[in-house]
Amino acid sequence: MKKEKILVQCVVNGExxxxxxxxxxxxxxxxxxxxxxxxxxxxxxxGECGACTVIIDGETIDSCIYLAVWAEGKNIRxxxxxxxxxxxxRIQEAFIEEGAVQCGFCTPGxxxxxxxxLEQGKELTREEIKKKMSGNLxxxxxxxxxxxxxxxxxxxxxxxxx
Amino acid sequence: MYDIEKYYNAKTVSEAVSLLKEHPDxxxxxxxxxxxxxxxxxxxxxxxxVSIRDVEEIKGITRNEDGDILIGAGxxxxxxxxxxxxxxxxxxxxxxxxxxxxxxxxxxxxIGGNICNxxxxxxxxxxxxxxxxxxxxxxxxxxxxxxxxxxxxxPGRVDLHPGEVLTHVVIPKKEYxxxxxxxxxxxxxxxxxxxxxxxxxxxxxxxxxxxxxxVRITFGVAAPVPYRCVETEEKLKGRxxxxxxxxxxxxxxxxxxxxxDSWRASRDFRLQIGGEIAKRALIRTAELAGEDTCKGGEEA
Numbered sequence: 001m002k003k004e005k006i007l008v009q010c011v012v013n014g015e016x017x018x019x020x021x022x023x024x025x026x027x028x029x030x031x032x033x034x035x036x037x038x039x040x041x042x043x044x045x046x047g048e049c050g051a052c053t054v055i056i057d058g059e060t061i062d063s064c065i066y067l068a069v070w071a072e073g074k075n076i077r078x079x080x081x082x083x084x085x086x087x088x089x090r091i092q093e094a095f096i097e098e099g100a101v102q103c104g105f106c107t108p109g110x111x112x113x114x115x116x117x118l119e120q121g122k123e124l125t126r127e128e129i130k131k132k133m134s135g136n137l138x139x140x141x142x143x144x145x146x147x148x149x150x151x152x153x154x155x156x157x158x159x160x161x162x
Numbered sequence: 163m164y165d166i167e168k169y170y171n172a173k174t175v176s177e178a179v180s181l182l183k184e185h186p187d188x189x190x191x192x193x194x195x196x197x198x199x200x201x202x203x204x205x206x207x208x209x210x211x212v213s214i215r216d217v218e219e220i221k222g223i224t225r226n227e228d229g230d231i232l233i234g235a236g237x238x239x240x241x242x243x244x245x246x247x248x249x250x251x252x253x254x255x256x257x258x259x260x261x262x263x264x265x266x267x268x269x270x271x272x273i274g275g276n277i278c279n280x281x282x283x284x285x286x287x288x289x290x291x292x293x294x295x296x297x298x299x300x301x302x303x304x305x306x307x308x309x310x311x312x313x314x315x316x317p318g319r320v321d322l323h324p325g326e327v328l329t330h331v332v333i334p335k336k337e338y339x340x341x342x343x344x345x346x347x348x349x350x351x352x353x354x355x356x357x358x359x360x361x362x363x364x365x366x367x368x369x370x371x372x373x374x375x376x377v378r379i380t381f382g383v384a385a386p387v388p389y390r391c392v393e394t395e396e397k398l399k400g401r402x403x404x405x406x407x408x409x410x411x412x413x414x415x416x417x418x419x420x421x422x423d424s425w426r427a428s429r430d431f432r433l434q435i436g437g438e439i440a441k442r443a444l445i446r447t448a449e450l451a452g453e454d455t456c457k458g459g460e461e462a
Contacts, residue, residue: 135264
């Protein structure tokens, strides 16, 4: 294939981005290699492990099986966009408090899945949380502390709302 | 980087049809969760692609004035599950596609891709069969309508000719009004797994007389293509719902399906669970029919 580049214009972590990408590149390639957003991890590359999870227009997707050219016009969020003035979000803090991080490779993907879940504002059962987080794999923690962290913030949010 | 030869982006159905005609070797890509993985694995390496992701006319779900439900082929699984029309009239379909892969996959995978890739394990397909759905297919000659039950030719092969695009899955009102459905996926894990065996049962029950007026039983992974148990259906129609019927269903289904030995499960194991999940699914549809009657039996 000839090396013809396609211009992709989108919003990444609140900032407008215009990048010339190869149509063979994945969004993962674009985020890591063009924009330096290395929280987006290259894991299985077949959409099973969830380490490359990002949020597009409010929904989580695996950026490894999403072509960069599909990002045109989209609003994309990665872990780098979560903190404000050096302050972590509540779910990031809760991951630390609950010991939900060990080697850390899967953590950005888990945080993005949890972020969407918490933003939906529903209080879910533990089983429902597990189902909603089932597209992310962790080989260290055994998941319990990750679910604990999500459950903790969900409960806090409900208490605040009352 | 993916090994893609040429990439073409269609904005309308007619543009997709003409691009496919112009480039007969190109493959259609929609959600990408099958096609990109096949490219990565080398099975489709070097292919050219015609993307139908930006074709807005094949996204979303509508109910026309006749009550028929039209599901755009480009509608992703999570949107089907969340759709009020699906939740009201054919909730079993929303439940079935909520069992595909994981959340991220359900946000990109489409029902059209699930049908057209021809996989016998596709989670939407047994239910699409049990509702006698019609497929609207666009082509150069103004398009055609194909019953889904005639669409599967063999493992991984469907009756979609070069230059054709599946645009809508249509469930006619007469096929869903008064019916209840239940889908059971048997797999080793609850998420990120492919069905070892799956079964969708749709039934119409006269709850006052306890008569099974109509029943449709479709299996995934029980044959080279999605398989309707027509013989069993005919035996059971019009009979009283009782323990005897459930037992006959179990045995009859085991005699009718022909699963194979694979690394996922043996034929014997599949036969065993086949009878069991068909029975459980029919029992569940009877419960749903009963609940509906209690609520005043809202007719579609």
